[in-house]
Amino acid sequence: xxxxxxxxxxxxxxxxxxxxxxxxxxxxxxxxxxxxxxxxxxxxxxxxxxxxxxxxxxxxxxxxxxxxxxxxxxxxxxxxxxxxxxxxxxxxxxxxxxxxxxxxxxxxxxxxxxxxxxxxxxxxxxxxxxxxxxxxxxxxxxxxxxxx
Numbered sequence: 001x002x003x004x005x006x007x008x009x010x011x012x013x014x015x016x017x018x019x020x021x022x023x024x025x026x027x028x029x030x031x032x033x034x035x036x037x038x039x040x041x042x043x044x045x046x047x048x049x050x051x052x053x054x055x056x057x058x059x060x061x062x063x064x065x066x067x068x069x070x071x072x073x074x075x076x077x078x079x080x081x082x083x084x085x086x087x088x089x090x091x092x093x094x095x096x097x098x099x100x101x102x103x104x105x106x107x108x109x110x111x112x113x114x115x116x117x118x119x120x121x122x123x124x125x126x127x128x129x130x131x132x133x134x135x136x137x138x139x140x141x142x143x144x145x146x147x148x
Contacts, residue, residue, distance in 0.1 A: 005020055010086065034057055043084075054093055
């Protein structure tokens, strides 16, 4: 069974928080979900912890594609410490994913919508078809990863 993984990273209580959804590439069906939240501490340690946790999971899964869903930020709020931490964690996850597959992408909502052939306002319908709530962003990314 070939797997594709979609990843969404947020910052919760100042720490990077990764959620991932795994889909079967041939059927598009949900296989599993997993999440990791870094412990409080230095940013470098938090990013390293998320990367190590993801590396363990991806090594076991051996996916054929990984898509990291880039989350924007409110321009009014600016580049806060939480935004910087999230972006650093996204970058570390790119490196981890590249170690297991050459099919790795980082896309924001409009890029994912283009890949799925839908509008930006309906892009998360793909994820909602598989799961709900906190998993929708990563599920949508997984569906898109399966089409890479």
